[in-house]
Amino acid sequence: MAQLTMVQAICDALQVALEEMPEVLLLGEDIGKNGGVFRATDGLWEHFGDERVIDTPLAEAGIIGSSIGLAVNGFKPVAEVQFLTFIYPAFEQIISHIARLHTRTQGAFPNSIVIRAPYGGGIRAPELHSDSTETFFIHTPGLKVVVPSTPSDAKGLLLAAIKQPDPVIFLEPMKLYRAFKEEVPAGWYEIPLGSARLVQTGTDVTILAWGAMVPVAMQGASECEKSGISCEVIDLRTLDPIDEETIIQSVTKTGRVVIVQEAPRTLGLGSELMAMIQEQAFYSLEAPMVRVTSYDVPVPMYALEDEFRPTAEKVAQAVYKVVQEGGM
Amino acid sequence: MIQWVTPKGKLTKQGLKHWSKFSNEEKREWLRWMILARQFDRRAILLQRQGRIGTYAPLEGQEAAQIGSSMALHSEDWVFPSYREHGVALKVGMPISQVFLYWMGRVEGCKPPEGVRLMPPTVPIATQIPQAVGAAWASKLRKETFVSVAYFGDGATSEGDFHEGLNFAGVFKLPVIFFCQNNGYAISVPFNRQSASETIAERAKAYQIPGVLVDGNDVLAVRGVMEEAITRARNGDGPTLIEAVTYRKGSHTTADDATRYRPSDEVKEWIEARDPVERWQTCLLHEGLISLEEIENWTHQCDEQVDEGIKEAESSTPARATHLFEHVYHQVSRKIMRQKTECETREIPWLN
Numbered sequence: 001m002a003q004l005t006m007v008q009a010i011c012d013a014l015q016v017a018l019e020e021m022p023e024v025l026l027l028g029e030d031i032g033k034n035g036g037v038f039r040a041t042d043g044l045w046e047h048f049g050d051e052r053v054i055d056t057p058l059a060e061a062g063i064i065g066s067s068i069g070l071a072v073n074g075f076k077p078v079a080e081v082q083f084l085t086f087i088y089p090a091f092e093q094i095i096s097h098i099a100r101l102h103t104r105t106q107g108a109f110p111n112s113i114v115i116r117a118p119y120g121g122g123i124r125a126p127e128l129h130s131d132s133t134e135t136f137f138i139h140t141p142g143l144k145v146v147v148p149s150t151p152s153d154a155k156g157l158l159l160a161a162i163k164q165p166d167p168v169i170f171l172e173p174m175k176l177y178r179a180f181k182e183e184v185p186a187g188w189y190e191i192p193l194g195s196a197r198l199v200q201t202g203t204d205v206t207i208l209a210w211g212a213m214v215p216v217a218m219q220g221a222s223e224c225e226k227s228g229i230s231c232e233v234i235d236l237r238t239l240d241p242i243d244e245e246t247i248i249q250s251v252t253k254t255g256r257v258v259i260v261q262e263a264p265r266t267l268g269l270g271s272e273l274m275a276m277i278q279e280q281a282f283y284s285l286e287a288p289m290v291r292v293t294s295y296d297v298p299v300p301m302y303a304l305e306d307e308f309r310p311t312a313e314k315v316a317q318a319v320y321k322v323v324q325e326g327g328m
Numbered sequence: 329m330i331q332w333v334t335p336k337g338k339l340t341k342q343g344l345k346h347w348s349k350f351s352n353e354e355k356r357e358w359l360r361w362m363i364l365a366r367q368f369d370r371r372a373i374l375l376q377r378q379g380r381i382g383t384y385a386p387l388e389g390q391e392a393a394q395i396g397s398s399m400a401l402h403s404e405d406w407v408f409p410s411y412r413e414h415g416v417a418l419k420v421g422m423p424i425s426q427v428f429l430y431w432m433g434r435v436e437g438c439k440p441p442e443g444v445r446l447m448p449p450t451v452p453i454a455t456q457i458p459q460a461v462g463a464a465w466a467s468k469l470r471k472e473t474f475v476s477v478a479y480f481g482d483g484a485t486s487e488g489d490f491h492e493g494l495n496f497a498g499v500f501k502l503p504v505i506f507f508c509q510n511n512g513y514a515i516s517v518p519f520n521r522q523s524a525s526e527t528i529a530e531r532a533k534a535y536q537i538p539g540v541l542v543d544g545n546d547v548l549a550v551r552g553v554m555e556e557a558i559t560r561a562r563n564g565d566g567p568t569l570i571e572a573v574t575y576r577k578g579s580h581t582t583a584d585d586a587t588r589y590r591p592s593d594e595v596k597e598w599i600e601a602r603d604p605v606e607r608w609q610t611c612l613l614h615e616g617l618i619s620l621e622e623i624e625n626w627t628h629q630c631d632e633q634v635d636e637g638i639k640e641a642e643s644s645t646p647a648r649a650t651h652l653f654e655h656v657y658h659q660v661s662r663k664i665m666r667q668k669t670e671c672e673t674r675e676i677p678w679l680n
Contacts, residue, residue: 025469051469057499062458062492069408069462069476072447075469077462089488096452097459103655104438104448141656165658194661241661 004184007177009151010040010116013158014078016188018048021076024162026053027063028080037082038118038177064090064115068097072109078162084119084171085131098167099142111142114161114168120212120262121309122175124302130174131299132211132263137169138240138272144168144193145239149176149214152184153237156191163190173212196243198250202232205319206250208273209260210236213310217260220315229323239269247273248281255286256322260310265293287325290318329573330542332549335602337610346552352617358399358547359612360626362391362605365415367630368424371638372414372431376582380642381431385412389545389577392604393509395419396550397477397572400558403443406476408460411449412509412576413479420446424637425644434647445474454484457493457506464497464504464567475503475561483514485528494569498535503561505554506569509544515580516589532569544572545604548611575602 004012017024026041032055035042045053056063060081067077081087087094094115101111121130137145144166148154154172161168199214200221209217214235221231232250236242251257257277259270270291277289292310300308332343339347369388375381387394394415401407407420414427421444430437430449438448450456460478467474484490485508497504508528512519525531532539538560542553550572557568575598579586586595612618653660653668660668670676 057492057495059492059495061455061489062461062496065455065458065489065493066462066465066496068459069406069464070466070469071462072459073406073463073466073470075466092452092455092489093458097455101448102658104435106435106439106655107658108439109447144657241663244662 001183001185003181004151005178005181006148006151006154006172007038007040009155009184010158010172011042011044012184013155014041015044015047017078017159017162018044018052020188021162023074023076024052025070025075025077026080027056027067027077029056029058029063029082031055031080036080038174040080040116040172060086060090061093064093064098067113068093068101068111071111071113074110076112076114076162078114078116081115081117083129084117084133085128087115087117091136094137094143094169095140099140102166103142110165111167112165114158114170116158116170116172118174118177119171120173120175121299121302121305122212124305125174127301130305132294134169134171134239135263135268138269142167143240145171146193146237147171147173147211147239148237149173149211149235151182153191153197155184156189157193157237159188160190160193164193168193171211175212176215179215191237193238194241194243195237196246197235197237198246199233199235200231202230202254204230204254205232205256205258205322206247206254207231207233207258207260207315207319208236208247209233210239210269211262213260213262216310216312217315219312220260220319223312223316224319227320229319231319242276244276244280247277251277251281252284255284257285257289258315258318258322259289259291260315261291261293262309263294264296265291266296268293287322290322292318330540330549330553331546332552333546333607333611335545335607337607337614339611343548346548350551354399355548355612356617358395358551359605359608359618359623360630361395361399361415361419362547362608363623363626364418364630364633365391365395366605367627368414368418368427368634368637371634372428373578373582375428375638381428382433383581383583384431385581386576386578387412387414389575389598389604390509390511391415392547392608393544393550393572393574396547397507397554397570399551400554401477402474404445404472404474406445406447406460406463406474408447408456408463408476408478409449410453410456410480410484411451412481413449416479417446420444422446423640424634425640428637428641429644432641434644435651436644454480454487454489456480457484457489458496461493461496461502461504464502464561465500467503468500473562475505475558477505477507479507479509481514482508482510482512482519482522482528483517484508485531486522494532494535494537494567497567498537501564501566503564504567505557505561506567507554508569508571509574510571511574511576513576513580513590515584527571529569529571537567537569539569539571541571541573544574545602545607547604547608574604
């Protein structure tokens with residue numbers, strides 16, 4: 001066990017994967033000698049060499065497209081896209097090919113690829129570095145989408161993503177890369193995809209969050225605690241497939257739901273969560289569900305990012321609202 | 329432009345030099361495969377007109393480019409086709425029935441038989457190019473000898489994926505062959521509106537890879553330059569860009585009308601004076617490697633093979649609706665399971 005930040009835990013996971021799975025290859029821009037712009041691959045190139053930790057030309061479609069050719073030959077490419085906001089040139093390869101290859105060939109050719117991408121805002125990054133467009137990938141059948149919010153989850157989820165056969169979009173909240181350290185188990189361990197994490201149990205309100213919004217949700221919950229409101233906080237961890245069971249169980253217990261989402265509101269995952277809860281647990285609801293999200297405007301330059309993103313205050317307000325409307 | 333057999337079926341000086349590189353039996357084989365591709369294609373158009381298959385992308389006119397190039401491949405080599413490479417698909421081992429199934433809207437037509445390294449037809453233009461590069465990369469990293477071929481058209485060379493693929497292949501010196509069939513038109517847009525460069529082959533220079541301009545309707549030359557490119561790739565000398573200049577005699581697809589955008593004298597010239605199958609037939613007849621009677625017999629046999637393929641495709645078990653859900657993931661999620669039940673029972677589960 002060691003005390004690691006999230007970015008160190010990710011690097012550790014990649015090192016373990018490279019050691020234990022000879023088919024694993026890392027591809028990306030600046031991931032070699034430079035160790036990645038966030039140092040997520042720090043030291044790996046020195047250790048594993050040029051044929052396993054590969055600095056590629058600056059070309060996202062080239063990276064993801066060639067990953068497909070590698071994957072059908074039994075390699076397990078773990079590709080880094082430097083920022084999620086830069087993934088769009090590779091979008092066609094992901095949506096039209098990676099997501100469909102297994103269906104199209106009825107399993108004949110493997111499409112086992114993990115695409116890692118730092119994402120989200122809150123770090124005063126330059127313009128066009130801070131999108132939260134997980135919805136595109138959740139909306140695309142054939143992909144799994146994973147977002148950790150702690151160092152140990154990041155390692156366990158990344159190793160699980162690498163081990164299992166389906167293609168995974170692995171989104172790493174930049175805001176949490178170095179936000180805190182925690183004990184991270186050494187060696188290989190997995191957190192199965194599709195399982196949410198109960199961050200805190202509670203009885204009055206269920207708060208659903210993922211990625212950088214988990215600490216925001218927790219802060220909002222602590223604020224409400226002062227007024228005697230007990231919040232259950234769930235970190236979804238995997239956005240597709242969703243851990244419906246954990247969510248529905250919690251909602252059935254609390255009857256109240258607040259969803260905290262960093263992405264703009266319209267057709268974010270929050271919309272789908274509301275639909276799912278409405279379909280599966282409507283009669284348990286004591287109050288209308290509330291979403292706390294970013295606005296439906298382009299992700300701003302950083303001077304206004306704090307205005308744009310959900311805050312603990314807004315989460316607390318939302319909790320008060322669902323509690324009042326429910327007549328608690 | 330490399331040309332070893334003239335449009336009139338005469339061997340050029342270079343052609344004479346390379347003639348004996350290939351056995352007479354192999355040279356006859358090329359013709360047989362070209363006839364099969366053509367007969368398949370003509371029947372497919374008829375089937376589309378009868379409503380027995382959907383919109384279809386014809387290949388007639390491009391048989392020499394497709395057969396000449398694919399004849400040079402070994403079974404371990406990878407093929408990343410576009411959607412017009414039926415000739416290539418048949419040659420590398422895709423059953424006729426399955427090519428028909430694809431055009432009948434059946435996903436089964438995407439899956440090659442075990443051991444056939446043929447990717448499904450690529451519809452979004454040029455996207456197969458970086459993928460083929462990845463397969464070549466696998467060969468190099470594993471120190472294997474297989475090569476990878478990306479088939480694409482002239483329009484694809486305007487896409488970013490063309491550049492990214494060639495650039496990667498040049499940087500990493502990968503065993504990949506970029507085989508462009510320049511048939512002059514990307515649907516309706518002629519090549520001079522596609523690019524200001526005179527040829528596609530000359531772009532190879534920018535990636536420090538060899539670029540070869542070949543008469544794509546000359547099966548001997550295509551087979552020859554492909555062999556050289558593959559040998560270079562297998563020897564670790566990296567990629568090659570081949571531009572095979574050809575012409576699709578028909579429309580882009582059965583939903584297209586090429587008379588709207590191609591001058592009729594140009595079409596006539598390509599159909600009457602530059603046909604690749606006739607060129608090779610004439611050459612083989614002239615060299616005494618085949619008789620008219622044999623050609624007639626082969627055509628008849630190919631028709632029968634195509635008939636068999638149609639029969640097999642049309643009598644295959646109809647697609648089951650639940651097939652929709654079977655391969656979306658290796659591990660099926662609850663959501664997909666529930667929707668599969670919804671599909672089977674035709675009831676929305678949460679209403680129960």
